[in-house]
Amino acid sequence: MxxxxxxxxxxxxxxxxxxxxxxxxxxxxxxxxxxxxxxxxxxxxxxxxxxxxxxxxxxxxxxxxxxxxxxxxxxxxxxxNRVKTTVAGQVYSLPINLHTINQFFGTAMRPEEARRFIEDEKADTSITDPQSFEDQALRFVGRDLYEAFFRGYTRKQWGMEPSQLPASILKRLPLRFNYDDNYFAHRFxxxxxxxxxxxxxxxxxxxxxxxxxxxxxxxxxxxxxxxxxxxxxxxxxxxxxxxxxxYRTLDFEEFRHDGDYQGCAVMNYGDEDVPHTRITEHKHFSPWEEHEGSVLYRETARAAGPDxxxxxxxxxxxxxxxxxxxxxxxxxxxxxxxxxxxxxxxxxxxxxxxxxxxxxxxxxxxxxxxxxxx
Ligand code: UDP
Structure with missing residues (x-):
């Protein structure tokens, strides 16, 4: 045919x-x-x-x-994929894992302690059936981590309040009570x-x-x-x-650097007063290659127009x-x-x-x- x-x-x-x-x-x-x-x-x-x-x-x-x-x-x-995020002048590890939690709260908790700690963080929320991104995030990590890592980034990425967004967007991300900083949980x-x-x-x-x-x-x-x-x-x-x-569309502002600009492929920016959502340093996607020069994209999101x-x-x-x-x-x-x-x-x-x-x-x-x- x-x-x-x-x-x-x-x-x-x-x-x-x-x-x-x-x-x-x-x-x-x-x-x-x-x-x-x-x-x-x-x-x-x-x-x-x-x-x-x-x-x-x-x-x-x-x-x-x-x-x-x-x-x-x-x-x-x-x-x-080992993503980092810069929030309030510090670099943290994503997805939220034991390192992120201990660094953020200035603690040295072990997995079970951290699990109980996050349970307490979530205790002030009485959401049982989360529909929105915000409800899902509050139930998932509690208010402090939500406000630092998700609220600002999500407002920038989607151009609206997390309370208006579906919970499904956040369900893409894991939360770990160990030091596994692999962004994805898939086998391959x-x-x-x-x-x-x-x-x-x-x-x-x-x-x-x-x-x-x-x-x-x-x-x-x-x-x-x-x-x-x-x-x-x-x-x-x-x-x-x-x-x-x-649709949301993305703008990439390209810039160059001699050597290594940020030390990782993807650096997110959670703060709302930073206009971009993330910076991508492409050479780190091919860690088996060696390049002196570096190409980077500063990424911002906005509503897509017809063109x-x-x-x-x-x-x-x-x-x-x-x-x-x-x-x-x-x-x-x-x-x-x-x-x-x-x-x-x-x-x-x-x-x-x-x-x-x-x-x-x-x-x-x-x-x-x-x-x-x-
Ligand atoms: N997200 C966030 N902070 C981050 C990373 C992600 O709030 O540092 C939220 C944001 O709303 C994003 C969603 O989680 O749209 C899904 O993230 P993912 O990394 O899967 O997005 P993608 O790489 O597909 O843009």
């Missing part, structure tokens, strides 16, 4: 590869001038540093099949040796796949294809006819209502499957995106078709 894919990010590359391997003819239209979507990486011409052009992407998963799959297209080298974690774009390029390197960069999609372009997998923005597919789904790159779907009540209207429209379109972060308007990690892409391709190969949403 003749299959059209819109978007050459992870969803498009994985579905394209799976269908091409099964003998289908795959055409991909990508609006930007590069592949790999927001996990695009490229080497900086001056320093040779591998830069994450759209901000930090660390691959982590519990899904052995997904881990095996990415390993077919790139060599993954060991990488542990690593960084592709030559970056994500090289991995995606390897996925797309198949004779059954034809890629067109710089090719924004309009619905008429799907004529003549047997099926469309669409990984672009869901509202954009319908020319925003019901209104725009809200901005969408990053984080906002998914508050208003967006969810609009989303369900778009989902209804989408379900009325025959021969189209909406996939990925933008196509389904969800905050997706890379491994989940790949899992869902594999599932969508498997469904199509088994049934010869695929519903609007899997």
């Amino acid at each position: 003749n299959i059209l894919l819109v978007g050459a990010g992870l969803s498009g590359a994985v579905i394209g590869r799976q269908l091409a391997e099964a003998g289908h003819q795959v055409t991909i239209f990508e609006a930007r001038d590069h592949i790999a979507g927001n996990c695009h990486t490229e080497r900086d011409a001056d320093t040779g540093v591998m830069v994450h052009r759209y901000g930090p992407h660390i691959f982590h998963t519990d899904d052995a099949e997904v881990w095996g799959y990415v390993g077919k297209f790139a060599r993954f080298l060991p990488y542990r 974690q690593g960084m592709p040796e030559e970056g994500y774009s090289a991995m995606v390029a390897a996925m797309l390197a198949h004779e059954g796949i034809t890629l067109h960069l710089n090719t924004p999609f309009k619905r008429g372009m799907a004529a003549g294809f047997d099926h469309l997998f669409y990984a672009g923005p869901l509202d954009g597919f319908f020319d925003n006819q019901l209104g725009r789904l809200g 901005d790159i969408p990053y984080y779907p906002i998914r508050l009540l208003e967006e969810k209502a609009l989303l369900s209207d778009y989902v209804e429209l989408a379900q009325g379109c025959a021969g189209v499957t909406f996939v990925g972060r933008l196509g389904t308007y969800r905050y997706l990690d890379m491994d989940v995106t790949i899992r869902e892409a594999l599932d969508a391709a498997a469904h199509f190969l088994e049934h010869g078709t695929c519903p609007a949403f899997l």
